[in-house]
Amino acid sequence: MDLGHDALLGFDRHGQSGSPAPPTYSGGAGASPHRTCGRTRPASSRKESPLITAIAIVLALVGSAVNAYAVVLQQHAVDVTVSGDTGDPSRTVSLRRMLALVRTPGWVAGIGLVVVAAGLHICALALAPITVIQPVGILAVLFAIVFASRRRRRWPGRRVWLSAGITVGGITGFVGVATASVTNAGHVPDESVLVAAGVLFVIAGICCVVGIAGPTWLRCVGWAAACATVFGLASALLRSLSLAVRAGTAWLSPTMIGIGIGLVLCYTIGGWLAQQAYASGPPEIVMSCLTAIDPLVAVSFGLVVLGEGAGIGPLSIVGMIIGGAVAIAGTVVLARHHPEATKAYS
Numbered sequence: 001m002d003l004g005h006d007a008l009l010g011f012d013r014h015g016q017s018g019s020p021a022p023p024t025y026s027g028g029a030g031a032s033p034h035r036t037c038g039r040t041r042p043a044s045s046r047k048e049s050p051l052i053t054a055i056a057i058v059l060a061l062v063g064s065a066v067n068a069y070a071v072v073l074q075q076h077a078v079d080v081t082v083s084g085d086t087g088d089p090s091r092t093v094s095l096r097r098m099l100a101l102v103r104t105p106g107w108v109a110g111i112g113l114v115v116v117a118a119g120l121h122i123c124a125l126a127l128a129p130i131t132v133i134q135p136v137g138i139l140a141v142l143f144a145i146v147f148a149s150r151r152r153r154r155w156p157g158r159r160v161w162l163s164a165g166i167t168v169g170g171i172t173g174f175v176g177v178a179t180a181s182v183t184n185a186g187h188v189p190d191e192s193v194l195v196a197a198g199v200l201f202v203i204a205g206i207c208c209v210v211g212i213a214g215p216t217w218l219r220c221v222g223w224a225a226a227c228a229t230v231f232g233l234a235s236a237l238l239r240s241l242s243l244a245v246r247a248g249t250a251w252l253s254p255t256m257i258g259i260g261i262g263l264v265l266c267y268t269i270g271g272w273l274a275q276q277a278y279a280s281g282p283p284e285i286v287m288s289c290l291t292a293i294d295p296l297v298a299v300s301f302g303l304v305v306l307g308e309g310a311g312i313g314p315l316s317i318v319g320m321i322i323g324g325a326v327a328i329a330g331t332v333v334l335a336r337h338h339p340e341a342t343k344a345y346s
Contacts, residue, residue: 056128060136063120068143070113071283072151077107078278091219093275101275134175134295138168144287156284156338163334164288170326171292177323178299181316187307188247189240194258196305197233200297201265204229204273211276220281221335224289227273231290232297234266239302285335292327 081100082091093101101107124133141164149155207229210222237259249256277286299320303309 053128053132056124056126056133057136059120059127060124060133061139063117063124064137064140065143066113066120067117067137068140068283068287069147070110070117071140071144071278071287072110072147073106073113074110074274075148075278075283075286076151077101077104077110078275080104081107082279091279093272093279098272098275134179135172138171138175138291141168141284141288141291144284148283159337160284160334163330163337164284166330166333167288167292167327168330170323170328170330171295172323174299174320174323174327175295177316177319178295181309181312181320187243188249189244189255189259189306191255191258192305193237193240193255194262196301197237197258197262200229200233200301204233204269208273211280217335218332220277220285221289221331223273223277223280224286225293227270227277227286228290228293229297230266230270230273232294233301234263234270235294235298236301236305237262237266239298240306243306281335282338285331285338288331288334292324292331296324296327 078093078101081097081104082093085097085100088094088097121133121137124136145156145160145164204226207222207226211219211226212222214222241256241259241263244256244259274286277289303312
């Protein structure tokens with residue numbers, strides 16, 4: 001036993017019981033002992049159990065697979081609904097079509113699976129660090145390819161796998177550099193959060209223009225990129241909300257009210273944009289955009305607006321830019337060469 005453990009158990013170094021030895025602990029300046037059942041125990045950093053970490057990874061893996069299958073189910077339901085509506089030749093989800101989707105079992109099942117996947121992801125994050133869990137979620141792109149291929153009864157070609165691999169590799173690099181460089185100590189959110197949110201909504205609007213008027217193979221990317229931008233903003237606003245609450249910001253302050261309105265808009269508009277993406281292209285492209293662009297937006301917001309990149313170095317910035325560019329390039333290549341991108345959705 002070490003000295004701290006002896007003190008905890010009430011034994012001296014010779015194994016004789018008696019009065020507890022003076023507590024010793026390591027933890028640097030400012031550390032203080034903790035009390036447990038009337039005894040003093042050392043304050044030390046807890047190492048994650050390998051078994052707990054393994055369970056968290058399995059939960060994240062299952063969650064990413066469930067999320068991918070949910071996207072495949074919803075995309076199929078949207079495609080069938082839009083294609084079967086001969087009275088409207090457009091590939092958009094109108095209010096009438098949306099009401100029809102709400103009554104479609106496959107679409108509703110997809111929504112339920114999204115909730116299940118979110119719960120699994122939250123449980124995984126509660127058991128292991130985000131640096132371990134986040135890269136696992138990126139595998140949803142590959143799961144989407146497998147599930148969609150089984151539904152079509154046709155295996156994708158090498159270009160699809162290669163472009164998906166490029167996307168996964170790029171975003172993995174981006175997340176790896178970001179989590180190693182970004183600090184958790186962001187400053188208190190102010191009106192700049194709302195300005196940045198407005199800028200991101202404008203960017204999402206530009207992506208919508210691509211979804212409406214862009215080349216056929218690029219329309220799905222436009223809608224999905226707009227959706228991913230909005231959902232990435234939602235994550236950033238949730239982070240801003242947590243920082244503001246921790247700092248004691250008044251709930252009725254303009255910043256807090258603006259963040260609340262922004263969150264409602266993000267989830268409402270983001271859900272609608274996702275349906276437009278499902279109507280415009282295969283699920284693999286939608287999942288690739290969501291997986292690549294969502295974290296790019298959220299992390300960039302934290303760096304620039306919330307001050308979480310105060311200590312980041314130039315090499316880390318270059319690494320994140322390269323990783324993000326590679327991920328986006330992989331998504332565009334996937335959209336350009338996917339066999340369903342122009343044939344089924346033109």
